[in-house]
Amino acid sequence: MNIGTAGERAGLPPKTIRYYEDIGLLVPERQENGYRDYSDDDVHRLRFLQRSRSLGFSVDECRQLLSLYGDKGRESAEVKAIAETKLAEVQRKIEELQSLRDVLSHLVTHCHGDARPDCPILDELSGKAGD
Amino acid sequence: MNIGTAGERAGLPPKTIRYYEDIGLLVPERQENGYRDYSDDDVHRLRFLQRSRSLGFSVDECRQLLSLYGDKGRESAEVKAIAETKLAEVQRKIEELQSLRDVLSHLVTHCHGDARPDCPILDELSGKAGD
DNA sequence: CTTGACCTTCCAGTGACTGGAAGGACTATC
DNA sequence: GATAGTCCTTCCAGTCACTGGAAGGTCAAG
Structure with a gap:
């Protein structure tokens, strides 16, 4: 084919x-x-x-x-080992993304999002709002 | 410097x-x-x-x-828009990874992981166990 | 016989770096 | 002044897993 x-x-x-x-x-x-x-x-x-x-x-x-x-x-043990390693990686990645989401979500909710030039998101990114 | x-x-x-x-x-x-x-x-x-x-x-x-x-x-609105888009992306990625994790976890728990040559993980991947 | 869809190979680009080679600059020590 | 070691420079190539596109061959339908 x-x-x-x-x-x-x-x-x-x-x-x-x-x-x-x-x-x-x-x-x-x-x-x-x-x-x-x-x-x-x-x-x-x-x-x-x-x-x-x-x-x-x-x-x-x-x-x-x-x-x-x-x-x-x-042996199925070999296959299981590969899958288990991958599972742990995925779990770690999920946790990283969740904390990333929390930070972003914090930024978004604290930004008034209007025409004023001051912006908490940029302040945070620049390090003004503490490390 | x-x-x-x-x-x-x-x-x-x-x-x-x-x-x-x-x-x-x-x-x-x-x-x-x-x-x-x-x-x-x-x-x-x-x-x-x-x-x-x-x-x-x-x-x-x-x-x-x-x-x-x-x-x-x-305008801080511009910045907020970028952050919000990114936030939505991150959320989507988290959900994808979670469903991926569920499938992997299912595979791992159903594989006996010993020296027997039959392995539910490979069966699943090959499509034997339904689509 | 032409059109269009499919197939072939080959080359280049993506994103965001990272590694390494070859060589110049600076600092400290003998 | 010579030497060693660390830092800096540029440039080229490689990573991963494709993806796009060009140039051209093949096949089925009308």
Whole structure:
């Protein structure tokens, strides 16, 4: 199947799929006319990649997961370890963003937002309002 | 003052400060020997940039904020609008990450994580366990 | 036979830095 | 004055995960 169809089924644009080939994530067969030829199994792997990426795994982590996925003898502990590490990262990121949100929200509620030139947001950013 | 000292005071590495000069964010004077010469006011602006960046404003947003910061006649409404937009973005990102965390956490708790080759995480990623 | 959609490769750009090489400037010590 | 070490300069390249675009080949429909 052509790259366009494969992309539609996997939820990935052709550009991205070609990029995955470039970096050796998934190298398909070729048709006689030189077009890439994706099997159903390839599409399966592409969907796997699409899901893993959207769950925040880096391309290198996806590469690991994909090789574990294809390895019938792998231990699920390996996969769990990768997922657990990622989970901790996500949790940390959420907390960072929450404190960022709190600061921004504080700034916004304390700015009168009219035509006066004094602005608590800029004061805060400039350090006037304490460190 | 030299770039190293300015960087220490502003909490930014010299590389980053030079980069900010490259993109026209903050262009300092030069000393006779060709070294960059940062005034206290420059350091103030650098700190402003450091804070804004760490609050998640893009460099272009920082550029806007910085020009508003230097503009005595600006309206605080402009500043508030930028901050509010950013706040909404941060909130959206938090929610995305939370749902991501829920999926990952579900995967991790359902994977026995031992030496058995079957793994619910990979099954889920491959789409076996429903879309 | 032409149109248009699809495919190919290759090169360049994104954002916001970061690393490193090659070389000049300054300070302290011998 | 020589030397060592730290700081500074510029410039080029790399990061990550794509994305855009140009130039050209292939295929199906009308």
